[in-house]
Amino acid sequence: MSSAEKNTRTRILDAAWTLLETNLGEPVRMSDIAREAGISRQALYLHFPTRAELLVETTLHIDEVKNMESRLTPSRSARSGEERLTAFVDAWGNYIPEIHGVGRALMAMQETDAEARSAWQGRMEAVRHGCAAVVRDLSRDGGLKPELDEGRATDLLWTLLSVRNWEHLVRDCGWSQTAYLETMQALARAALVKTAATD
Amino acid sequence: MSSAEKNTRTRILDAAWTLLETNLGEPVRMSDIAREAGISRQALYLHFPTRAELLVETTLHIDEVKNMESRLTPSRSARSGEERLTAFVDAWGNYIPEIHGVGRALMAMQETDAEARSAWQGRMEAVRHGCAAVVRDLSRDGGLKPELDEGRATDLLWTLLSVRNWEHLVRDCGWSQTAYLETMQALARAALVKTAATD
């Protein structure tokens, strides 16, 4: 609990995150993390009971995840509900590639999955709340499609954001992140907004 | 090359698939596959050089994957382009849960990923062609949104089908497969069809 303890711990987490982000494809070993953190492999177990827990902690520790809610809060400049929707989808589209390593970390633990998932469920709830807030604004503005209630609209948006194949599209289909963002925007507007604006 | 060889080989693939489908969460070991197939662990290596290749072969071997194209061909009863779109999305939504084990198999090989992916890329191209065909029909019928060209529309549909969080929605958000299907349908219609029909 001393500051030294805390420093070593965070040094480990930072090291793990660096490797998850960088060494794309290669599995991240405990010995790798130890070397990156500048300590011995066994010392890792003084701070984390198992590799899986270390990786979960890593994903929860990085700034991008800790600041998830603020990252996904659209700028104050968005006045109308539709603008707010656009800003929200944009924020999400820019956010996803930044936390690429998180997916790898979660993937690295098939059977500890349940544990990792429950740790992540709360975070994801925050995103869903964001969807609900955006839909509420859109509804207040009268911009929401008349045939949708807010719950259904929230579901649609939430589902849309769960398109996880960004990587696939970019890698295998030659998409750019811009194309991805535009597609998200087009889908979101088409699904939710009464009079969808054309490009 | 004898029929005996073929039988053993397919027995192995069937065994692997059974385990991938059944033992949810648990990793599938070579010894498990051998036991399930009723042969010795070492004999697996007489048919497949490595575990990763065995798993890739397994995913490509199952009927649901071999018949992917026909499975995703909407019934002849669909007359209009819009009906055909609906049928296509429905077919996809019903198909995905059936090949659940495939995701696990592909996941089970992080670094062989590149190999597995290229083996799967061709299959996925078939789905994309399906999207293009549906969009073409819709366009011919005059049901496609005027602001979309066929390429863009195909991209939208293709992206939509890539929503991979079906499991997540069902498990963590209490969705039913029906809710998933409805959402897909709503998104597809909203994104592509000129005058989206309401429920």
Place this chain on the structure above:
DNA sequence: TGCTCAATTTGACACCGTGTCAAGTTGACA
């Protein structure tokens, strides 16, 4: 200066899963 205590290191080891190897067994077929 020397004591203490916690964090850390070092080296060794058990366990498990993959992949390999060599020698033996089985059974179909000529």
Place this chain on the structure above:
DNA sequence: TGTCAACTTGACACGGTGTCAAATTGAGCA
């Protein structure tokens, strides 16, 4: 009866995780 390929058996190397016990380091304190 002999041959050949498929398969079995038992042994083993390798690499990764997790554990343990015995040093070592170093900061705070008498």
